[in-house]
Amino acid sequence: MIAPTGPVLSSNSAVPITQFHPTITQEALEEKVIIIVGGANGIGESLVELCCQNGAYVCIGDIDTPRGAPLSLRCCEKWPVYSDPNLPPKPPRSTFQAVDITDYHAVLNLFDFAFKTYNRIDHVVVTAGSMEPKENWFDCTLSLQDIRTPPSTKDLDINLTGSLYVVRVASVYLRHNRGPGVDRSIILFSCAAGFKETPGVSVYQAAKHGIQGLMRSLRPYFCSPYKHNLRINTICPWMTQTHPAVTKKLCDRWEEEGLPISSALQVAQVTAGVLVDDTLNGTSMYVEGGRAWEMEANITRLEPQWLGEAPSKTLTRGQKVLEDVWAA
Ligand SMILES: NC(=O)c1ccc[n+]([C@@H]2O[C@H](COP(=O)([O-])OP(=O)(O)OC[C@H]3O[C@@H](n4cnc5c(N)ncnc54)[C@H](O)[C@@H]3O)[C@@H](O)[C@H]2O)c1
Numbered sequence: 001m002i003a004p005t006g007p008v009l010s011s012n013s014a015v016p017i018t019q020f021h022p023t024i025t026q027e028a029l030e031e032k033v034i035i036i037v038g039g040a041n042g043i044g045e046s047l048v049e050l051c052c053q054n055g056a057y058v059c060i061g062d063i064d065t066p067r068g069a070p071l072s073l074r075c076c077e078k079w080p081v082y083s084d085p086n087l088p089p090k091p092p093r094s095t096f097q098a099v100d101i102t103d104y105h106a107v108l109n110l111f112d113f114a115f116k117t118y119n120r121i122d123h124v125v126v127t128a129g130s131m132e133p134k135e136n137w138f139d140c141t142l143s144l145q146d147i148r149t150p151p152s153t154k155d156l157d158i159n160l161t162g163s164l165y166v167v168r169v170a171s172v173y174l175r176h177n178r179g180p181g182v183d184r185s186i187i188l189f190s191c192a193a194g195f196k197e198t199p200g201v202s203v204y205q206a207a208k209h210g211i212q213g214l215m216r217s218l219r220p221y222f223c224s225p226y227k228h229n230l231r232i233n234t235i236c237p238w239m240t241q242t243h244p245a246v247t248k249k250l251c252d253r254w255e256e257e258g259l260p261i262s263s264a265l266q267v268a269q270v271t272a273g274v275l276v277d278d279t280l281n282g283t284s285m286y287v288e289g290g291r292a293w294e295m296e297a298n299i300t301r302l303e304p305q306w307l308g309e310a311p312s313k314t315l316t317r318g319q320k321v322l323e324d325v326w327a328a
Pocket of ligand 1: 037038039040041042043044061062063064099100101102126127128129130131158162189190191192236237238239240241242243
């Protein structure tokens with residue numbers, strides 16, 4: 001029987017939270033086993049270092065071996081694990097496993113590898129992502145000839161299908177070797193485009209809305225102590241400086257307009273803050289200029305206002321029926 005964790009903030013919380021101030025302590029991360037899928041670069045890389053620095057064990061899964069493997073070695077050298085010579089040796093601070101998140105068997109291999117190495121998995125974060133702004137499926141200049149060529153589905157495959165694969169495998173692995181009262185969680189990466197229209201990247205936007213939908217569909221189900229007893233949350237960064245060369249033109253314009261940019265470390269800090277806070281389930285943290293705001297509680301709380309009281313009440317009753325029939 002899986003022991004329940006403490007009270008969770010669910011989407012129907014009566015208490016709105018707005019700005020989220022992450023608190024990351026060594027105590028909260030020490031010896032936690034964390035898989036970071038997409039951890040070889042950008043926000044994921046900063047999160048890998050932050051977690052290792054605070055005493056966690058991190059398994060990096062990424063398609064980018066030339067960046068991921070040396071990062072893992074650097075973490076082992078910088079934050080070595082000390083083993084008592086009289087006890088069985090402890091596992092390495094960090095490991096790397098090459099994975100293409102769109103390949104279900106490769107995702108399975110990653111979890112098999114991490115579990116074999118660390119004997120348990122406490123948290124899983126998916127930072128792997130893709131955005132192809134040049135691949136505009138709905139370009140208004142497309143001709144009848146142009147649409148004969150099928151468009152790339154890369155943004156959908158990596159951002160959405162890949163995350164779905166990871167969540168499926170994680171939901172089973174996270175149940176294993178778990179003591180009573182032990183907190184376990186999954187964090188997915190969405191985007192401001194996960195809730196706000198963003199011109200030019202329709203497929204990416206559909207995928208990131210999909211991430212929000214996936215989290216919302218799973219948050220009441222996963223957190224049940226009689227089912228998975230897991231927390232699931234999303235991070236929705238806005239502009240984050242991870243590819244200075246690629247985004248230089250955009251960043252220059254952004255700065256000209258005086259708009260905020262987060263650093264990869266700031267987004268990683270918010271992510272680690274959500275990871276260690278066992279009261280958070282079903283939240284979405286919008287991150288702008290290094291500061292985070294939770295959105296879900298207010299969306300739910302204000303539903304009678306934006307949808308209308310009567311439809312909001314009927315909708316709630318109908319959704320309850322669906323839950324009873326489909327998720328019981
Ligand atoms: N940087 C931003 O401004 C920004 C804004 C909003 C949302 N996000 C989201 O945050 C997340 C991290 O963004 P980032 O800027 O750090 O990205 P990044 O490109 O720096 O890192 C993404 C990582 O995912 C890996 N990856 C790509 N395809 C993969 C695959 N098929 N299998 C496994 N790994 C794969 C890459 O190798 C890379 O290490 C992404 O989901 C992104 O959509 C980023």
